[in-house]
Amino acid sequence: MEGANEAGRAPRATASLHQRIVADVEGKIVSGEWPPGARIPFEIELCDFYGCSRMTVNKALGRLVDAGLIERRRKAGSFVSRPRSQAAVLEIHDIRAEVAALGLPYRFEITARARRSARSVDLGRIDLAGGAPVLALRCLHFAGERPFCAEDRLINLSAVPEAATEPFEDLSPGAWLVARVPWTDAQHRIGATNAARAVAAVLGIDVGTACLTIERRTWRAGEAITSVELTYPGAAHRLVARFTPTS
Amino acid sequence: MEGANEAGRAPRATASLHQRIVADVEGKIVSGEWPPGARIPFEIELCDFYGCSRMTVNKALGRLVDAGLIERRRKAGSFVSRPRSQAAVLEIHDIRAEVAALGLPYRFEITARARRSARSVDLGRIDLAGGAPVLALRCLHFAGERPFCAEDRLINLSAVPEAATEPFEDLSPGAWLVARVPWTDAQHRIGATNAARAVAAVLGIDVGTACLTIERRTWRAGEAITSVELTYPGAAHRLVARFTPTS
């Protein structure tokens, strides 16, 4: 075919044509040349410009829709999106990896462990019926000699019965669960609290020190798997998130 | 064509065929039926199964690659990805929207405003050469009668000269920037700090109260746009993030 020889295998071969179209249009948008709300060329115009078929242009523009950079309306055309809510991708690293990133040796200790039926105090933390069997764990993570993070976790033993007999010697409860139990949904709540006496004691900080708390609940197919509250000494820790374009 | 009549316009018409293929494969993966590392059917096999052309299957699998659910290797086939790092999507709402979500009336006040050349103290906060013109703003956001969040912002006037004369009457500086300046990269740091006297005074809280701090820096094409530090009274605020599968 003519188009294939003319543009599809163009000398700048390394990138495919639809990738080049994506990059070109993206460049026009982020540079401000095509500002939010502007109409970008119709598919047919881009076909002429790049000397390719409509499918190729359509594929490229489809990716830009997925990326949230443009919106398309039949008969009207394609328009540069107006940014709506920004979304940051917060990577949830394993605590071992967080400590390793600091260049410090990592270890953890299980400081409390109890198998029990879910009590009323648990029900606010994990999405269970009263009386369901749970495993309650407390765990302290160290970076070098210093406590790095205190963990308070509930595991739903109906969903993960193997946890009852797992010693958690090599892998921390979090790492063990991630490796073993696929999750389909989860929720985070991130906040700041003044360290209560008990937390201050285990973390080796003064009472009242600001701490970053991360509460994470995980479900698989609607069934609660685990709920964990992580407490980091505030001065010693920052969550770092990388932005992604509107999505 | 035979395929088009048989499956393309099937009775379950509402979703397109490639969307249905995406949903089907995604279901097999998240349900665990196709565990991480498993090979999924070849394109040709899926073509037979759905009675469609290779392009349609290819489009669907391409989306799953983008979503990080599968990886594809020529000659070998397509495989369910092994989860790497978990990532939570943290939605960065406009503060007005956050307050509105609480059902409270929103307003903000600009409490300080200065145009100056970047000083050494600024350079740690924003990615600029010394002497570059910046706009320094302090802003207080209210939920009802109570202070909700204190904002301390620097704007690079080389990148956004219009900010110099913008009164920020209708839109807060953050909302104004989001609407006006497309960003290409940004970074967040989330931490906890004990309220210093100045912050405690403006937020109406006791000195030492744990506060959630969010530091956000934004760039466009490598040029710093703005840097903002938001301080929320810790007890009054939680960041909520929703999990997404591996990405």
Added chain:
DNA sequence: AAGTGGTCTAGACCACTAC
């Protein structure tokens, strides 16, 4: 060497919607 995915085409029909 064979088989897979990666890409592209030229055309088609349809649905939606702006005019």
Added chain:
DNA sequence: TAGTGGTCTAGACCACTTG
């Protein structure tokens, strides 16, 4: 109603990688 995007096809060639 006309024009746009949404979707799909049947075939083709290529590049890569595994066996």
